[in-house]
Amino acid sequence: MPPAHQGIEIEDTVTWNGKALASEIGGEVVLMNLERGYYYSLDDIGSEIWRSLEHPVSVASLCQSLAAKYHAELSTVTADVLTLLNKLLEHDLISVVGG
Amino acid sequence: MSIQSDAFLCGWRVQSEICLPELLPWEDPGAAVDIHIRLGEVPPLAKIAASTRRLTVDDAGVCRLEIPNVVTFSVRDGREIVVDPIASPDPFEVRNYLFGTALGLVCHQRGVFPLHGSCLQLGEWAVIFSGNSGSGKSTLAAALAHRGYTLMADDVCVITNTDRGWVVWPAFPRVKLMPASLQAIFGVEAEQAGFSLQGKHHFRFEPVRSFQMNPVPLQAIYFLERTQNEEPDSIVDIPGLKRLALLESQIFRPRAAAALGRRASLFRSAAEIAATVPIFELRRNFDLKRIGATMAMLEGAHRVPASSFSHSG
Numbered sequence: 001m002p003p004a005h006q007g008i009e010i011e012d013t014v015t016w017n018g019k020a021l022a023s024e025i026g027g028e029v030v031l032m033n034l035e036r037g038y039y040y041s042l043d044d045i046g047s048e049i050w051r052s053l054e055h056p057v058s059v060a061s062l063c064q065s066l067a068a069k070y071h072a073e074l075s076t077v078t079a080d081v082l083t084l085l086n087k088l089l090e091h092d093l094i095s096v097v098g099g
Numbered sequence: 100m101s102i103q104s105d106a107f108l109c110g111w112r113v114q115s116e117i118c119l120p121e122l123l124p125w126e127d128p129g130a131a132v133d134i135h136i137r138l139g140e141v142p143p144l145a146k147i148a149a150s151t152r153r154l155t156v157d158d159a160g161v162c163r164l165e166i167p168n169v170v171t172f173s174v175r176d177g178r179e180i181v182v183d184p185i186a187s188p189d190p191f192e193v194r195n196y197l198f199g200t201a202l203g204l205v206c207h208q209r210g211v212f213p214l215h216g217s218c219l220q221l222g223e224w225a226v227i228f229s230g231n232s233g234s235g236k237s238t239l240a241a242a243l244a245h246r247g248y249t250l251m252a253d254d255v256c257v258i259t260n261t262d263r264g265w266v267v268w269p270a271f272p273r274v275k276l277m278p279a280s281l282q283a284i285f286g287v288e289a290e291q292a293g294f295s296l297q298g299k300h301h302f303r304f305e306p307v308r309s310f311q312m313n314p315v316p317l318q319a320i321y322f323l324e325r326t327q328n329e330e331p332d333s334i335v336d337i338p339g340l341k342r343l344a345l346l347e348s349q350i351f352r353p354r355a356a357a358a359l360g361r362r363a364s365l366f367r368s369a370a371e372i373a374a375t376v377p378i379f380e381l382r383r384n385f386d387l388k389r390i391g392a393t394m395a396m397l398e399g400a401h402r403v404p405a406s407s408f409s410h411s412g
Contacts, residue, residue, distance in 0.1 A: 021362070021363050021366040021367075023343075023366060023367050023369075023370030023371070024370065024374065025339040025340070025342070025343060025370055025373050025374040026339055026374055028339065030339065030340055030343055030370055030373075032347075032366060034362065039340055039343060039344045040340075041339065041340040
C-alpha cells in the first residue's frame with residue numbers, strides 16, 4: 001500500500017507526477033491515469049491550472065497569479081485551487097515536490 | 100519462394116510469398132514495396148522486452164506472434180512479416196490472423212491508429228461503425244454494402260491524420276458474418292457460403308468495382324449500442340470525455356500497442372480524433388428485419404440519396 005497522502009496545503013509545491021496521459025478536447029484538458037485506467041476532464045480554469053503544473057509550482061504563487069488574472073478574492077481562489085489540487089492528488093495525477 | 104501476390108492493403112504495397120486472394124492487385128509497378136511478406140522460420144526472440152499472451156517483443160520492437168496450431172509470425176518495423184505456418188496449414192486461417200493481429204502489429208509499428216470497426220463509404224465520405232464484438236458492426240456493414248455502398252474495411256480501420264483531416268485507408272472488400280446475418284441480408288444459407296472460421300462466414304463482395312484505393316475523409320464514427328424492445332433507432336451525441344474513452348476502448352490490439360510503447364501516442368491520437376471527428380452512439384435494434392430502417396436513418400443523417408444506391412437484389 002502506498003502511504004496515505006496528507007493533503008496539499010498552501011505552502012506546498014506541486015507538479016505532474018508522470019502517471020497521467022493528458023491531451024485536449026475542445027480546449028478542455030482530458031486526463032487518464034495510466035495505472036488505474038480512469039479518465040478525467042477539467043473545465044477551463046481547471047485546464048489552465050493543470051497546464052501550469054507541468055513544472056513544480058508553489059500553490060501560493062499559483063493562487064496569487066490566478067486571483068490577479070481573474071480579479072478574484074485570493075481566499076476564494078485559494079479554497080478552489082486547493083480543492084482541485086487535492087482531487088488531482090487523490091486520483092494520483094500530481095505529486096507534492098519533496099512531500 | 101516467388102512472389103504470389105503484389106497487392107494493395109490500407110494504402111501499402113504488399114508483396115507476399117503467400118497468396119492473398121482477398122486483397123486487390125497493386126496497380127502502379129513503379130511504386131516502392133511497403134510490406135514484404137515471406138515464408139520462413141520464426142524462432143523465439145533472443146531478448147524479450149515485453150510480452151502478452153501470444154506476443155513477445157524485443158527491445159528493437161520486433162514482434163513474435165504465436166498462434167498455437169496455426170502459425171507463428173515475425174513482424175518487424177511495420178515492413179516485414181515472416182510467416183511460419185504449421186505443417187499442413189489452413190491457408191484461410193493463416194490469412195485470417197495475418198489480416199487480424201499481424202496487421203494490427205504493422206499499424207502499431209508504423210504509428211498509425213487502428214480502430215476496431217467496419218468502414219463504409221457513404222457518398223464522398225468514410226463512416227466507421229465501431230463497438231464491442233457482437234454489437235453488430237459487420238452485419239450493418241454488410242447490409243449497407245448489399246445496398247450498394249462501398250465496403251472499405253471490416254474489423255480493422257486504419258486511420259491517419261492528414262492536412263485534409265483524418266482519413267480512412269481502404270483495406271479489402273470482405274466482411275465476416277454470423278450465419279443468421281448471412282441469411283437475412285443475402286438470403287444465403289450457411290452451407291452455401293464458402294469459407295467459415297470460428298462460426299463466422301467470410302463474405303467477399305463481388306464485383307469489387309466500387310472499391311477504391313484512395314484514402315477517404317472520415318466523416319463520422321458511430322459506436323453501436325443494442326436497444327431493447329420497441330425503442331426506436333436513434334443517433335445520439337456523445338460528450339467529449341466519453342468519446343475519448345470509447346475510442347480508446349476500441350483501439351485494435353491495445354495490449355500489443357502497449358508492449359510496443361505506443362500507449363501515450365495512441366492516447367494523444369484518440370484525443371485529437373475525439374476533438375475533430377463527429378462521434379455518435381448509434382442505438383439500434385438487433386432485429387434483422389429492422390435493419391432497413393437503420394440504414395434509412397443513416398442515409399438521412401449523411402444526406403446520401405438512398406434511391407441512387409438501391410440494390411435490385
